[in-house]
Amino acid sequence: MIETGHRPAAPPGAKRVLIVEDVLLIALEMQRRLLEAGYEVVGPAARAADALRLVHEQRPDCALLDVDLNGELVTEVIDELRRLRVPLFLTTGYGLDRLPEHYRDVPCFLKPIEVQELTRTLEQMFQARNAAAESPEPQPLPNDGNDA
Amino acid sequence: MAKRTQREAAPHDERRAPDPPDAARSSCTHRSAADPAKPAPSDSNATESSAANAAARPGRHDSASLQPRDDAGLHSDAALLLRSMQIPTLLVDRELRLRDFTPSAAQLFRVLNSDIGRPIADISGRIDLIAVQPDIREVLDAGQPRESHLRSLDGDDWSLVRALPYRLNQDAGPVDAVVLTFTDVSELQRALEHMRACSERFTIALRHAPIALAALDRDLRYAWVYDPQLGLWPETLLGHTEAELARPALSGELDAAMQWAMRSGQGLRRELTFEARDRCTCDITIDPFYREGRFAGLTCVAVDRTEHKRAAEHQRMLMAELNHRVKNTLATVLSISAQTLPDARSVEDFRASFERRLHAMARLHDLLSRGQWARTRLLDVAEAALRPYAAARGQNVQISGPDLALRSRAALALGMVIHELATNAAKYGALSAADGHVRLAWSIEGAGAHSSLHIEWKERGGPVCNPPSTDGFGTLFIRNSVPYELGGAVDLNWHPEGLECQMRIPWREAREWPQVEAVP
Numbered sequence: 001m002i003e004t005g006h007r008p009a010a011p012p013g014a015k016r017v018l019i020v021e022d023v024l025l026i027a028l029e030m031q032r033r034l035l036e037a038g039y040e041v042v043g044p045a046a047r048a049a050d051a052l053r054l055v056h057e058q059r060p061d062c063a064l065l066d067v068d069l070n071g072e073l074v075t076e077v078i079d080e081l082r083r084l085r086v087p088l089f090l091t092t093g094y095g096l097d098r099l100p101e102h103y104r105d106v107p108c109f110l111k112p113i114e115v116q117e118l119t120r121t122l123e124q125m126f127q128a129r130n131a132a133a134e135s136p137e138p139q140p141l142p143n144d145g146n147d148a
Numbered sequence: 149m150a151k152r153t154q155r156e157a158a159p160h161d162e163r164r165a166p167d168p169p170d171a172a173r174s175s176c177t178h179r180s181a182a183d184p185a186k187p188a189p190s191d192s193n194a195t196e197s198s199a200a201n202a203a204a205r206p207g208r209h210d211s212a213s214l215q216p217r218d219d220a221g222l223h224s225d226a227a228l229l230l231r232s233m234q235i236p237t238l239l240v241d242r243e244l245r246l247r248d249f250t251p252s253a254a255q256l257f258r259v260l261n262s263d264i265g266r267p268i269a270d271i272s273g274r275i276d277l278i279a280v281q282p283d284i285r286e287v288l289d290a291g292q293p294r295e296s297h298l299r300s301l302d303g304d305d306w307s308l309v310r311a312l313p314y315r316l317n318q319d320a321g322p323v324d325a326v327v328l329t330f331t332d333v334s335e336l337q338r339a340l341e342h343m344r345a346c347s348e349r350f351t352i353a354l355r356h357a358p359i360a361l362a363a364l365d366r367d368l369r370y371a372w373v374y375d376p377q378l379g380l381w382p383e384t385l386l387g388h389t390e391a392e393l394a395r396p397a398l399s400g401e402l403d404a405a406m407q408w409a410m411r412s413g414q415g416l417r418r419e420l421t422f423e424a425r426d427r428c429t430c431d432i433t434i435d436p437f438y439r440e441g442r443f444a445g446l447t448c449v450a451v452d453r454t455e456h457k458r459a460a461e462h463q464r465m466l467m468a469e470l471n472h473r474v475k476n477t478l479a480t481v482l483s484i485s486a487q488t489l490p491d492a493r494s495v496e497d498f499r500a501s502f503e504r505r506l507h508a509m510a511r512l513h514d515l516l517s518r519g520q521w522a523r524t525r526l527l528d529v530a531e532a533a534l535r536p537y538a539a540a541r542g543q544n545v546q547i548s549g550p551d552l553a554l555r556s557r558a559a560l561a562l563g564m565v566i567h568e569l570a571t572n573a574a575k576y577g578a579l580s581a582a583d584g585h586v587r588l589a590w591s592i593e594g595a596g597a598h599s600s601l602h603i604e605w606k607e608r609g610g611p612v613c614n615p616p617s618t619d620g621f622g623t624l625f626i627r628n629s630v631p632y633e634l635g636g637a638v639d640l641n642w643h644p645e646g647l648e649c650q651m652r653i654p655w656r657e658a659r660e661w662p663q664v665e666a667v668p
Contacts, residue, residue, distance in 0.1 A: 023476055024561075024625070024632045029483035046632050068472060070557060070633075093475025094468055112479035 011038055015126055018060035019044035020051040020077060021091065022069045030064065030113070037119040046070070051077045060086060062122060064109075067092040067099060078103055087125055089118075236330040238277075239314065240284055244268055247325055256307070256330055274300040275307055275330065283311040284326045291323050297337065306337035358452030360430075364389075365445045368406050378428060380450050398422045402432070409434045409446055419453070429454045469521070477513075481506065484621075491620040501571075501621075508533060508567035515563075516556050523660035524559035526552045530588055533566035537579050544579060549590035552601070558658035561633045562603070562651075568622040569605050569649060577647050578610030584646075585609050592655060599655040600636075607646030615642040634658055 017039045021027040027044035034041050042060040045051040048069055054060070055077065063081050065074045067090050074090075081088045090096065090108040097104075109118060230237065236256045239248040246268050249259050257273030268277040268284075275298055283294045294311045307330045314325040354361075360375035368389045373381040385393060390403040398420070405418050415435035422428055430450040437444055484505050492498035511532040515524050530547050531538075538545035554562065566588070570579065578584030590603040607613070616623060623640070626649065630636040636653035 022557075022633065023480060024629050025480045025483040025487070026476065027632070028624075028628075029479075029486050032486065044632075047635075093473075093479075094471035098468065111475040112482050 014038055014040040015061040015122075016040040016042050016058065017122065018042040018051065018054055018058070018063040018065075020046075020048075020063065020069070020074060021066045022046045023066075026066075026111070033115040033119070037115075037122075039122070048072060048074060048076050052080055055080055055084070055086070059084075062086065062125070063088040064118075065090050067096065067108075073099065075099065075103060078106065087129070089121070238268070238328040238330075240268055240326045240328060242288055242323075242325065244281060244284060246271060253330075274302060274305070275309070276301055280309055280311065280328060283309070284328070287311045287313050287326045288323050297333065305332060305334040307331060308333045358455075360450040360452075362448040362450075363445060364406065364448065366443055368403075368410065368446065371445065375450075378430065378450060378452055380422065380428070380430060381448075395422075405432070405434055406446055406448075409436050410443060413443070420450075427454070428452060429457050473521075477509075480509070484509075487621045487624070491622075504571060505564075505567070508564060509560075511535075512560055512563040516559060519553075519556075519559075521556045523553040524556065526554055526559075526562070526590060529554065529559050529563045530566055533563050534570050534586075534588070537570050537574050544585045546585065546587045546589075548588075549603075550592065552590070552592070553660040554658055555660050558634055558653070561629045562658075565626050565629050565651070566605070568626050569647075572622050572626075573607055573610070573647065576611070577613065578607035581610045583609045593652075597656060601651075601653045601655050601658050603651040603653070605647070605649040605651075607648070610646055612644055613642050613646050 017034055019027055019030050019034070019041060021030060021044055024046075027046070031041045031044055042054050042058045043051070045054055046069065051063075051065070051074075055063070063077070063086055065077055065081075065088055067074055078088065078090075088106065090103075090106050091111055091113060092108060093111045095110075096106070096108055107121075109121075230250050231252065234252045235250070236253040237250040238246060238253055238257070238259075241247045244267055246259070246264055246266055248264060249257070253259055256275055257271050257277075259271060259273070263271060269281065271277055279298055280296070283296055286292075287294055291313045293313065296309050296311075298307050298309050299305070300307065310327075310329045310331070312327040312329070313323040314327050315321055316324050354374065355376055358377055360378040360380045361373070362370055362375070362381045362385075363372040365371045368391075369387055370381065370385040370389075373383055373385060375381040390399045390406060393399050395402075401418070401420060405416060409416055413436055415433065417431060417433045420430050420432050422430070429452075431453050433449045433451075435447050437447060485502055488498060488502045488505065492501065512529065515528050515532055519525075526549065527547065534545050534547070570586070573579040573584075573586055578586050585608060587606045587608075588604070589606075590601060593600050593602050619627070627638055627640060630638050630651050630653060634653045634657045636651055636657070639648075639650040641648040641650075
């Protein structure tokens, strides 16, 4: 977490979202908007190594990953989140064609990210997962990037 | 027959010498041999030389005569035939003297009957007969015909000069004389020269073009190759098929394409990558060709596309990079606007801060693009950030440090940090006072992998410095940018005498990157 000086406290039981983004200003803005929307923020992390450490230490409920971390692809983090079945979204300026084929079905937000679309998507995803968890009948998981 | 001969011969009467007596018929060769040093008759003494020629040409229609005579049946027919063929012909004896000539020889040489007996070296005309003399001697010695191409003396025309042995005994014996025939081959020669020039131009052009050519026969054996650059078709392939060569990673595909072109009778184009001098990608075009309706072979053209492919890949990468930067920049601008808003006391205040930050970014982007997004000088970055504040008063800003080149993300981050420091100094710090000044200095500390870039910002001479009650965007950015984006450390101190900021950045994170290489 980057100390911004004026951030609202996350409500108790808030979902924790990992932000992986190499540009400070973009990370700050995402953090601010997610806090405003009632999420707790894990990170942000600018490097894959920091992101992996946060994944293991803090077990986020969801992750937003910038595809390109200063020239380094974020695939290692995707692999680990998939292994742990943590839902994830990618963020990118230009699309996923630099990623290997089997990562390209991960849901993706194009930069600059429209915050309302992001928060609405997160909300729907968490609702669907809650519904699936509470339902006596096993239901297919929504497309959260883990089923590739 | 005789009548026609007479009429035909009439125009040549003026240069016809009186016929020699039949008794002298067999004396020709002996006479020539007996009188080798006979001086050439001069043109001005035509009557005298005619008389001399008459004496010198005994019985020539029996032995070595080319001119139609109106007094003899069979020989006149043969001579007329010669004349009708319109082939300029000279008869030259063993002493290289003119013994006779056909009327059409006058097209090429200034010859009169009176010239008979003169050395051919003295006969002028459009062709230099001296140049023919070696051939004549060779024919006289060896008894075999010779041919040569001679350019006319005026340079316009070419003649095929045939030197043929002339024997009195038809099949054997010494060569008594040499028949020279002159055939105009100017057209042929010009066509040949044109072809030669074309071929030469073609060869020169190809030598500098990334192109290789090959021709295969009907059995798909290499019959001809031209490959000065690519290394696809060396001459060692000649006589072999691609299948029997079995070149790894090449023959299979190439042979399949050749077989297909042969079977289908259609041309085809393939892209082929192979290991030659360098890894090489070619566009190969294969076309069948036919002789008299039957498959006769293949022609193959290979054009090196390696550079083109690399350039296309490089361009694709640059476009992706540009897109990435544009989108990141837009996201950053949105973020700056959102982060600037909470600090603003009014719309005007917001607009001023926002615009200042955007202009600072724009100046940095100018620098980055000048360094092709690979290397940007720290000095330029510092000057770009401080220029708006240093311009008014000369000595209030001091910048010092070694000349260092930064990679783009380090240049962007440091540029924006220095901009925020300068803005803050202009609002509240040393640059807001008449006597205030700022010192920005940097150095590299340590060596090798663990060396770091140390940057120091020191304000003096401004109003008494107090830490702000709340951190605004500027302070937030100064504190976090270098640690977050460059893995460095920042120490921000509000000394009463002035603000101080120390930054330490791992040099490997900040230093320039090698130029972007387009490696496929």
